Amino acid sequence: MYLVCLHEVFFNFWIDKGVTNQVLENYFPILLFIVIGLVLGVSMIVIGFGLGKIMGHARPYKAKQSPYECGFEAFENARIKFDVRYYLVAILFIIFDLEIAFLFPWAVVLDEIGMAGFWAMMIFLAVLVVGFIYEWRKGALEWE
Amino acid sequence: MEWIRNNLITPLVEQLFPAAVHTHAVFTIETVFKIAVIIVPVLFTVAYLTYAERKVIGFIQGRIGPNRVGFFGFSFWGLGQPIADAFKLMFKEIIVPSGANKALFIAAPILSLAPSLAAWAVIPFGDTLVLADINAGLLYVLALTSLAVYGVIIAGWASNSKYAFLGAMRSVAQIVSYEIAMGFALVGVLVASGSLNLGDIVAAQNGSMVHWFWLPLLPLAVIYFISGVVETNRAPFDVAEGESEIVAGFHVDYGGMAFSVFFMAEYANMIIIAILISVMFFGGWLSPFQGILPDSVFDVPMIGTLLGEGIHWLLVKTSFFLFMFLWIRATFPRYRYDQIMRLGWKIFIPITIVWLIVVAVMVVTNMPWWFD
Numbered sequence: 001m002y003l004v005c006l007h008e009v010f011f012n013f014w015i016d017k018g019v020t021n022q023v024l025e026n027y028f029p030i031l032l033f034i035v036i037g038l039v040l041g042v043s044m045i046v047i048g049f050g051l052g053k054i055m056g057h058a059r060p061y062k063a064k065q066s067p068y069e070c071g072f073e074a075f076e077n078a079r080i081k082f083d084v085r086y087y088l089v090a091i092l093f094i095i096f097d098l099e100i101a102f103l104f105p106w107a108v109v110l111d112e113i114g115m116a117g118f119w120a121m122m123i124f125l126a127v128l129v130v131g132f133i134y135e136w137r138k139g140a141l142e143w144e
Numbered sequence: 145m146e147w148i149r150n151n152l153i154t155p156l157v158e159q160l161f162p163a164a165v166h167t168h169a170v171f172t173i174e175t176v177f178k179i180a181v182i183i184v185p186v187l188f189t190v191a192y193l194t195y196a197e198r199k200v201i202g203f204i205q206g207r208i209g210p211n212r213v214g215f216f217g218f219s220f221w222g223l224g225q226p227i228a229d230a231f232k233l234m235f236k237e238i239i240v241p242s243g244a245n246k247a248l249f250i251a252a253p254i255l256s257l258a259p260s261l262a263a264w265a266v267i268p269f270g271d272t273l274v275l276a277d278i279n280a281g282l283l284y285v286l287a288l289t290s291l292a293v294y295g296v297i298i299a300g301w302a303s304n305s306k307y308a309f310l311g312a313m314r315s316v317a318q319i320v321s322y323e324i325a326m327g328f329a330l331v332g333v334l335v336a337s338g339s340l341n342l343g344d345i346v347a348a349q350n351g352s353m354v355h356w357f358w359l360p361l362l363p364l365a366v367i368y369f370i371s372g373v374v375e376t377n378r379a380p381f382d383v384a385e386g387e388s389e390i391v392a393g394f395h396v397d398y399g400g401m402a403f404s405v406f407f408m409a410e411y412a413n414m415i416i417i418a419i420l421i422s423v424m425f426f427g428g429w430l431s432p433f434q435g436i437l438p439d440s441v442f443d444v445p446m447i448g449t450l451l452g453e454g455i456h457w458l459l460v461k462t463s464f465f466l467f468m469f470l471w472i473r474a475t476f477p478r479y480r481y482d483q484i485m486r487l488g489w490k491i492f493i494p495i496t497i498v499w500l501i502v503v504a505v506m507v508v509t510n511m512p513w514w515f516d
Contacts, residue, residue, distance in 0.1 A: 007168045026276050027276065030278070033265040033275070044401055045401060051401075052400050060239070065239060067243060067308075068307065069305070077304070078306045078309050092489075093324065097320075100330075104331065104340075110335050110338070125501065132494075
């Protein structure tokens with residue numbers, strides 16, 4: 001019943017915005033698939049907790065609930081300082097992922113936009129490569 | 145599908161729902177049915193992939209692998225093993241560490257499984273055999289496979305354990321690094337096919353085996369596969385869960401069903417990578433005999449169906465790449481972390497950029513065979 005409501009709400013919302021029925025019929029299964037994926041995940045965890053409680057004779061005590069450190073008692077908080085290079089990787093990733101996002105629409109229509117579009121993107125890639133070489137020479141990609 | 149809709153779903157809906165929502169209900173239940181037809185085999189494959197992995201690695205190492213657990217008193221080469229494992233994990237206690245961030249700790253496996261299942265929505269299994277035939281198919285797959293990183297980092301952070309934290313940091317850094325190479329490889333496929341729709345990408349490879357994109361995009365295909373191995377944290381790139389140093393990485397504090405959900409997500413991701421490689425570089429459901437055998441062969445009943453295009457070819461190709469995953473794991477020693485990062489940033493990204501330009505030149509000059 002709730003899923004049917006989901007369908008109705010989804011369709012009415014987007015039809016009001018002028019999206020055609022045909023498009024919606026292709027996108028609704030995706031929404032439903034994500035919902036079912038989440039429901040499946042949640043139900044597995046719930047089943048795991050439930051059965052674990054009943055059949056697994058759950059008896060939590062302090063040592064069992066402490067974080068695993070090879071049998072030793074855990075010392076210090078686990079939220080420790082970490083290497084700044086991880087942070088650097090994250091920043092570089094955002095830059096490059098953005099470039100890829102720019103490349104996507106260009107790639108789809110390259111056959112139609114011809115040489116002008118090709119050279120425009122080559123200039124863009126050239127700028128990207130210059131940035132990449134700069135990073136490389138600065139040592140941002142080193143993990144020694 | 146017509147038959148099921150007319151004889152099963154419609155009568156059921158007329159019984160259960162008020163007339164006002166009939167069309168909605170029929171469409172929704174039909175979609176749920178189709179989703180079940182996809183998810184159930186996927187979960188079954190996940191279960192038996194674990195069995196295949198143990199068996200294959202066993203044989204490669206000169207062992208037998210699991211061979212005891214069977215059905216009805218017969219061992220059947222140990223085919224009952226995955227089911228026994230599933231039940232064992234189901235009945236295990238889930239321990240939530242006292243220092244953990246409880247809500248996030250429980251949410252992490254769900255966030256890891258949901259996208260790896262939802263990505264199946266747009267996979268084309270055949271010419272018309274696709275659940276959601278959307279134009280942004282590849283973009284959707286890229287988006288959902290990227291979401292996997294959230295499950296990892298949330299699990300590592302919420303566990304409040306040093307092994308989990310270190311494992312998550314390593315894993316996330318390596319996943320995002322290889323995602324760039326993966327993205328460039330995908331752009332190469334887009335340039336070659338001119339479409340984001342996965343069905344159209346397969347259709348663009350129509351012709352014969354040499355028309356498939358693996359030949360013009362060979363470096364990208366290889367890089368995509370290796371990046372797929374890294375993305376799923378598989379050996380030899382499994383430093384995130386290297387047993388000898390950080391035990392199990394980000395899911396060290398998970399047990400029972402919570403652990404198996406992570407496990408299922410990892411294996412579902414492996415299958416998705418394998419199926420995507422088959423679709424994007426190896427012609428999906430197209431037959432390798434197309435263009436080699438004369439066309440009249442495909443009209444012969446039985447033999448024509450077997451040799452002609454169809455879902456069975458997609459499954460054969462996917463199984464081969466899944467076998468490659470296991471083969472690689474059994475063959476190569478684990479990489480050092482700095483080697484992994486060097487491979488991703490200093491080798492894969494330059495190669496993909498160069499080959500992207502090569503493909504673009506091939507397309508704008510309408511190179512014969514593939515892009516004329």
